[in-house]
Amino acid sequence: MRVAVLGYGTIGRGVCEIIMNPVTSYTNRMSISHIWIRKGKEKILPEMCDDFNIILEDKTVDVVVEVLGGLEPAHTMIIEALKAGKHVVTANKKVTAMYLQEFLDVAKENNVQFLFEATTGGGIPWIRSVEKVKRIDKISDFHGIFNGTTNYILDRMYKDGSEFDDVLKQAQKLGYAEHDPSADIDGVDVANKLQITTSLAYDCIAPADFPVFGIRTITKTDIDYFREKDQVVKLTAEAKVQGEFLSCCVEPVVFSKDSMEASVPDNFNLGSVTGTTIGELKFYGQGAGKLPTGNAIVQDIIDIMEGEEETAFDFSKDVKFCYNKVIKNYVLRTTATEEDIRSVFGSHVKTAEVFHGNVYYTIEEVSTLTLHEGVKELQKMDELLFVARLNQG
């Protein structure tokens, strides 16, 4: 199995390290034939080239691994590779969320595979596990912690009693957070992963516009407020079937301290999926990093090599996405006046509690839609407000 890797960042290096140092009969049968790098970058390995045509025209290349990140040139290169009859494996959640259907269609036309295990949950076999659950069961819901950066930040804030900005700087220093951390802390990265898993779990092309609230505004005081109640906040993605409707969202969620979710440390991920007969399954592991994510990519290459049965992706179902069917309880910390809050949430506002000079309101039995629209209204008065859902098991 001859592999060409597009990009030589963290994950690209991981893929090369695993394939160049094989310890099993599977990885022994692979080799790196090309590493594509951008023009002007130094070619530090003999496999490196900056001309993609060399890879497209090399008939001995079986698989192209795309680990460039971002939309372009990733999108164009994936399409060209598929059209050239190469299987494509990617870790790029952004381009996969945006173009999943196109990639799968072009792959099918050219009788090759497009695999994307590494897009969600890093080294965790999440995508394959969801596919496996679907062989027997209907999935009633899935949820999880799918962003290592924000889990690291929330875990350090909880364990060290630090402020958000200090931990973010520390995370950037350690390479856990990007220079511009927006995609992570605003929930955009998680939203891409949620979109991918939703498409897969429910046989549809999931929309990109579901409600998202990140952790940019969380404070040490918020963490302490929940700590006093034996609760821990985690940034969570969720998809839930309610009758004939499907609801998805990305929100900070407050878990009981003794839950599995609350125990997820550092930059680890935890994905949960519930099926009719299997009940709840949870999958835990490194959500990012050179070798774990590289491992997920190499697992996809092995599936191709072993001719494993291709998943028959079917995105034709007319799933009704609806955000006012799932009813939950929330905690809102804001400096907006109680009058303003009541004008937005009406009788859903149940209790108000003062903690270290902040006021925390419970907003009860409210739909995802009402909550997120109300929050947007209140952000006009208090852009630093924070809201989190109470986990109801």
Next chain:
Amino acid sequence: MRVAVLGYGTIGRGVCEIIMNPVTSYTNRMSISHIWIRKGKEKILPEMCDDFNIILEDKTVDVVVEVLGGLEPAHTMIIEALKAGKHVVTANKKVTAMYLQEFLDVAKENNVQFLFEATTGGGIPWIRSVEKVKRIDKISDFHGIFNGTTNYILDRMYKDGSEFDDVLKQAQKLGYAEHDPSADIDGVDVANKLQITTSLAYDCIAPADFPVFGIRTITKTDIDYFREKDQVVKLTAEAKVQGEFLSCCVEPVVFSKDSMEASVPDNFNLGSVTGTTIGELKFYGQGAGKLPTGNAIVQDIIDIMEGEEETAFDFSKDVKFCYNKVIKNYVLRTTATEEDIRSVFGSHVKTAEVFHGNVYYTIEEVSTLTLHEGVKELQKMDELLFVARLNQG
């Protein structure tokens, strides 16, 4: 895919329920053709028979599911089914631990498969996941909570502050524990599962005689003693590579309250496996029960149906099992005199602490072998002693 089920207990009913009520294109292609029950039992379904030859001679039967439990007639029937050219899928850990090599050999000779996902971790895709990790990595260790009954007992003791005997009775009433609970509470059931996973993870036939200590003697006071230190006890199986040696054991382990293991509720299981590049993966789910275990069996049947690449089991490695290489710390509660304890454990005895009239000793930097041999000595003086390993991450 025509399936014959041997046995119609909890799991047999689960398999039939899933196959007879298909909701996917996979289960739609299966049917139950025979259910074998013991002579004299009432035939409540048209598929039932008590003559195994009918199944062996029915050329339309593709897969035989063995869910009888115990060694015989399970062993004989599995061998006969394989020799008759039927694939065999089992949930029976006892017979699989004892005869794994024979089953795989006979399956190979007859060009059929012997699959056993349901033997370990109930509905959790544990066996397949360990196999998958091995496609790329060496496994440095695996461990986990693989017995739902004891986890239920320990969880209720912790959460309700109940005594062992009361919770055991409650578990028996709920059907979580057998009338004779020895196999569960003495760690024998976990030991079978450890033996199966060890054979698989390390390409060898694992011996059955590794050190085992169960939870029969744990008391409410023990639970409270650890609770005061923010610790939770779980019955755990472990296999660990130390240089060229492999060490396995079943022991109660004391985890920090904020660990994933401590959070495992009710009769759930949690398996962890660590590989070179993937790092640590954890798999959580229902470790027993009609539908989850039935689901694991049906997953095996789908793998056969889909012609998934058969795992090339290789038990030929000369693995050196050795129990005096892994050094750990333990807590021992006993009424034996300090002189007796010191005569057994010497300078490994570090501290003694009195809690509610019991004395708890720490036995530090001691090998598995020394610990278990010492415990056996002390049991002659105090058969109700309790020992647990301190988890060191």
